[in-house]
Amino acid sequence: MLDGYDCPAILVSLDYQILATNQNYRKEFGDVSIQASPRCYEVSHGYSVPCDDAGEDCPLSAVLASGHKERVLHIHQTPRGKEHVDVEMLPIFDDDGKPQFFIELLKPVAVTSVGHENGTLVGRSKRFNAMLEKITRVSKSDASVLLLGESGTGKELVAQAIHQSSGRESKSLVTLECAGLTDSLFESELFGHVKGSFTGANNNKTGLVELANGGTLFLDEIGDVPLSMQVKLLRLIETGTFRPVGSATVKHTNFRLICATHKNLMKMVGEGSFRQDLFYRINVFPIYVPTLRDRMEDIPLLVSNLLNRISKQKEYYLTDSALQRLKGHSFPGNIRELSNILNRAIVLTDTNIIDVVTIDECLSIDYEEYDDAFLDVKKTITKGEEEPHLVDLKTAEKNYLAELMTIFQHDKDKVAKVAGISLRSLYRKLEN
Structure with a gap:
């Protein structure tokens, strides 16, 4: 029966046990030892509990709740690593009309990636x-x-x-x-x-x-x-x-x-x-299509993928602190902005390791352009004729940063993050 499907398929019991697999499944995902009574969540995810107890949607539970076939998107462990898989669960009813067995159809999603470079779309966030x-x-x-x-x-x-x-x-x-x-x-x-x-x-x-x-x-x-x-x-x-x-x-x-x-x-x-x-x-x-702010947990995957695209001859890596700095950025330009930052970082770094100092310098470039524009406006106003709102703006900014410095006990990293500016810009604004 399972070999009648043109995609990977398994037969699952009411208690999640895999009872049989078809040839397409074995070819795509490898052999499963049926004698060991494996559970589907153990094989596909490495979980010790069903998917819905591990924070994911469980197609089997969904079928039990609805009484008809259900479909979910999962990230499965495969011989090639973690991949997105489109899962469709079909119930098989007993004589009393209750679900007794389930056929799970698994169709890998070829247009995405969860770490390797084959897909065009990259991510694993919700x-x-x-x-x-x-x-x-x-x-x-x-x-x-x-x-x-x-x-x-x-x-x-x-x-x-x-x-x-x-x-x-x-x-x-x-x-x-x-x-x-x-x-x-x-x-x-x-x-x-x-x-x-x-x-x-x-x-x-x-x-x-x-x-x-x-x-x-x-x-x-x-x-x-x-x-x-x-x-x-x-x-x-x-x-x-x-x-x-x-x-x-x-x-x-x-x-x-x-x-x-x-x-x-x-x-x-x-x-x-x-x-x-x-x-x-x-x-x-x-x-x-979600913003990068909506899927910040995808940044490590995106960074790895973008670095591979930007530089095919040399491998680059980000330090943990550099990744954390990127995760604290708001990214108004989304993935395109992230790509620009990584391009800058490759130009500015002297090694294949991109550290937090380099990332700070990359982030500060945009703020420097804003600051320079602000200074150009001030230069056009003659001394003694400064417009009050410009003076008030600068005073308000100084007071705001001073208050943040007090709140965060002069932790400049935290102050820069909360203020939405680079560490380099913060130092400059505090000195002026």
Whole structure:
């Protein structure tokens, strides 16, 4: 029965014992000694108690509660290390209609990583796993996806993961960055144009919607699409038809639509800058991409992955104190900011070990730019004509830092962290 499934599968008893495995399971995860009466949570996680007693969702408990099949995303131990696995639990009922056995189907999630370098998405935090579970669910459908979240969180990587996990993987993922495009440029990029349709159109151009036929079209920063173009985009989504600029020929295309934005589209609808009908067309399945602040426990994994990407010739490592300093940073620029900091650190360090002093120097660069800008403003004001609010701001800042120094008994590391500035900036502000 288990070999009838085209994915790894095991048969589990009511008390979590693995009773049988199929060939796909043994090939993917290795042999399990059935004679030793192993429990599924011992083999998959190394736990001594069921998953729900260890702080994770347990599919078996979920089936007992609902009476029907359930699905969860877990991190399992595998011969390759820890990996994300999409787990589906199917109940087998006895004559009285009560669950007696369970078939557990395990499908590794190939587009993510929990420490090795094969995946594109990296993480293991609760917020990351919640996002990944939605990705695995929606990928198999053709539903339009709207990715929401701050800039720098990795929405384009999420779009790639959805495409790679879909039935359209063999076709193209075509991306259009909507920010900064004029009406005419947006229309030409999206639909293409024919030769001579406007000044500078010296050749025919194939539009991105045509290139995305059979695959996926990713519209990044959809909130920046010109209002006049939104009705044409809506018609494309509803009918799958379009006309290149300057052409009378109607063409057809079939693509899966993924959009992304850092803006509040619902608010824009209320303000009249985004069409309500277009909003509901693209907002079929929204996925929130968490900020780095929401998943700080993923920083060690992200750091390791980013360092490997930045420098393939030389391995770099962060000290524990350097990692702790990064975990105390607010990261308004999210993963993109973390990548910038690590790039700076590689430039500034003299060895392959990145310490806390180097990280402090990397963090201080942004604050120095702010401080210099502040000083430039002050220089434009002649002596004796200083505006009161600038004097008050500097006095208030000094008083605030002095109060923090008293509260934390002159522990400058803690004061800098609480104040949201680098240690180097703190020293400078205390001296001035």
